[in-house]
Amino acid sequence: MTSMIKSMAEAKRVAVIGGGAAGMMAAIRAARAGASVTLFERNDRLGKKLRITGKGRCNLTNDCDREEFLRNVPTNPRFLYTALSVWSTEDTKDFFEELGVPLKTERGKRVFPVSDRASDVVSALERACRAEGVEILHRRVRRLLARDDRVYGVQSGAEEIPFDAVILCTGGKSYPLTGSDGDGYRMAEELGHTVTRLCPSLVPLVADGRLCASMQGLSLKNVSFRVTEVATGKRVFEDFGELMFTHFGLTGPTVLSASAHLSDIAQGRYEAQIDLKSALDEKMLDARIRSDFEKYKNRDLINSLGDLLPQKMIEPFVSLCGIDPRKKIHSVTREERAVMVQTLKCLRIPLRGFRPLDEAIVTRGGIDVREVRPGSMESKRIRGLYFAGEILDVDAYTGGFNLQIAFSTAVLAGDAAASDD
Ligand SMILES: Cc1cc2nc3c(=O)[nH]c(=O)nc-3n(C[C@H](O)[C@H](O)[C@H](O)COP(=O)(O)OP(=O)(O)OC[C@H]3O[C@@H](n4cnc5c(N)ncnc54)[C@H](O)[C@@H]3O)c2cc1C
Incomplete structure (x- = not known):
């Protein structure tokens, strides 16, 4: 005791x-x-x-x-x-x-x-x-x-x-x-x-411009997501997986992971790049587009991309490519198709900052x-x-x-x- x-x-x-x-x-x-x-x-x-x-x-x-x-x-x-x-x-x-x-x-x-x-x-x-x-x-x-x-x-x-x-x-x-x-x-x-x-770290990223907001709520799986330093062209992050567009920019697992690799994310320092068709190289992708064009040959461009892209992305994508959305498929040029391929392989989104600390995982x-x-x-x-x-x-x-x-x-x-x- x-x-x-x-x-x-x-x-x-x-x-x-x-x-x-x-x-x-x-x-x-x-x-x-x-x-x-x-x-x-x-x-x-x-x-x-x-x-x-x-x-x-x-x-x-x-x-x-x-x-x-x-x-x-x-x-x-x-x-x-x-x-x-x-x-x-x-x-x-x-x-x-x-x-x-x-x-x-x-x-x-x-x-x-x-x-x-x-x-x-x-x-x-x-x-x-x-x-x-x-x-x-x-x-x-x-x-x-x-x-x-x-x-x-x-x-x-x-x-x-x-x-x-x-x-x-x-x-x-x-x-x-x-x-x-x-x-x-x-x-x-x-x-x-x-x-x-x-x-903040492991935090959503704020993008410049209206592109992300125009696709707000759209979630993409199986995409390759990269972040590049604009001045040097150095790739600072690359991952494959899921992301989502929001009213402010980008979120989702690959985006949160990327944020932990970025420092001083001043406006214009980094650019996000999304490969929307990572399973296809440029040649294969061009063949794929041509076959879709064949299928929908009498339609407007805007109405012929449903097999290639999610509906919410079609309009912003066509406008990003600088092609008239009402253009008939049969008159889309080889050069325009090349721009489409490049944009599908590398959708560029300039980054502006992190979301606030409140929203960070850590x-x-x-x-x-x-x-x-x-x-x-x-x-x-x-x-x-x-x-x-x-x-x-x-x-x-x-x-x-x-x-x-x-x-x-x-x-x-x-x-x-x-x-x-
Ligand atoms: C949405 C989300 C998902 C996450 N998912 C994962 C995951 O799957 N895997 C992973 O490894 N990490 C994950 N994390 C990170 C992980 O949760 C944290 O790193 C971890 O919880 C840190 O543990 P901690 O005990 O140090 O702090 P906390 O878990 O934050 O605990 C701190 C505690 O201290 C208390 N406290 C604060 N001030 C006082 C005070 N003055 N007096 C008394 N009590 C006080 C708080 O109320 C709180 O309960 C996630 C974080 C978030 C936000």
């Missing part, structure tokens, strides 16, 4: 701020390592953002090795080397399988729950928190308390609550309705931390990783303060990498905070 009282008295009191992917994992790890853990979540339920990940299916990791993983992290990959060595994608898979969430791997090594339900991932993490005795408080933390460069608690409402260590897992600043509105950046800055410039920028120990996620400025997840200045491409980063950094922070002295 005495030893039990003693060990309870000695247990480190750890506050975890933010009940998202990183926060729940950090809480579980710290509790398993013997700490007395309180998890603060401002929303009335945990994992609000996690529930909408992967279109509600939660792509929770990527089944690749560490080297391939780091190639998918454009910002500060080296900082994550230890975290991914200690807690790999394999560990994440085992962890969730052990919590009763069977997993499956899809195209691009993306790992999902077999149920296709992100809520199963949240429930499993929440169950594990409760099983480990984590106290869950649905309260917003306003301030971190520190003196002599050491954290000693948190302030929530008017109340100051003492803790031996604090793990800040408040996420980024995108999709603020999920609760991740950048509160953690402010709290860390108040203690002297540097927050690097915040900008926030680029965050706590400067030079001020954080990569082996424990502890602050180099404030003893007892730890960071995990998207609040850090790390971000990755789509494919389950961002959640794996949240889990790996949380494991280090949770373990280290529990043994903090």
Whole structure:
């Protein structure tokens, strides 16, 4: 009995701020390592953002090795080397399988729950928190308390609550309705931390001109999507898949992925190029057009492209080619056909910018990783303060990498905070 009282008295009191992917994992790890853990979540339920990940299916990791993983992290990959060595994608898979969430791997090594339900991932993490005795408080933390460069608690409402260590897992600043509105950046800055410039990544792209708006709502599958730097002609991104035209420009999986490869997207710097017929080379495409023309030989051009293009695209396409839409098929010239082929193979869309941070899948920028120990996620400025997840200045491409980063950094922070002295 005495030893039990003693060990309870000695247990480190750890506050975890933010009940998202990183926060729940950090809480579980710290509790398993013997700490007395309180998890603060401002929303009335945990994992609000996690529930909408992967279109509600939660792509929770990527089944690749560490080297391939780091190639998918454009910002500060080296900082994550230890975290991914200690807690790999394999560990994440085992962890969730052990919590009763069977997993499956899809195209691009993306790992999902077999149920296709992100809520199963949240429930499993929440169950594990409760099983480990984590106290869950649905309260917003306003301030971190520190003196002599050491954290000693948190302030929530008017109340100051003492803790031996604090793990800040408040996420980024995108999709603020999920609760991740950048509160953690402010709290860390108040203690002297540097927050690097915040900008959107994995975000829809704004186009110049009216072309996209004229095809608003049209979704294309199996197209080749490229982004080129106009001045140098350098291809900065290329992918094959799905995209959608909107009133402002472009969105969809390939477009979001492209955004993570673009920096300083000033007006005129980049151009999107869509190959609408990637299965056909120019010669084959010309033959295909001629055969359609043969089929519809007495029609106007505008009424003869239904086999080649989606209806919504026909008018904008013909006008882009600079051909009179009412021209009879039999009088379309060889040169005009060549312009059609070129436009089908390379539909050019000048880009103007990103959509705002609110609409980004992830926030680029965050706590400067030079001020954080990569082996424990502890602050180099404030003893007892730890960071995990998207609040850090790390971000990755789509494919389950961002959640794996949240889990790996949380494991280090949770373990280290529990043994903090
Ligand atoms: C639409 C969408 C789809 C995505 N899909 C995927 C995907 O399939 N795969 C993938 O890898 N990544 C995906 N991501 C990215 C991924 O969701 C995030 O990178 C990840 O959730 C970050 O985890 P986190 O715990 O650091 O932050 P969050 O999950 O954002 O959690 C932070 C938590 O902190 C709480 N909080 C904030 N401030 C306070 C405060 N002051 N006091 C108390 N609580 C506070 C918030 O309410 C929130 O619950 C997606 C993102 C979005 C927006």
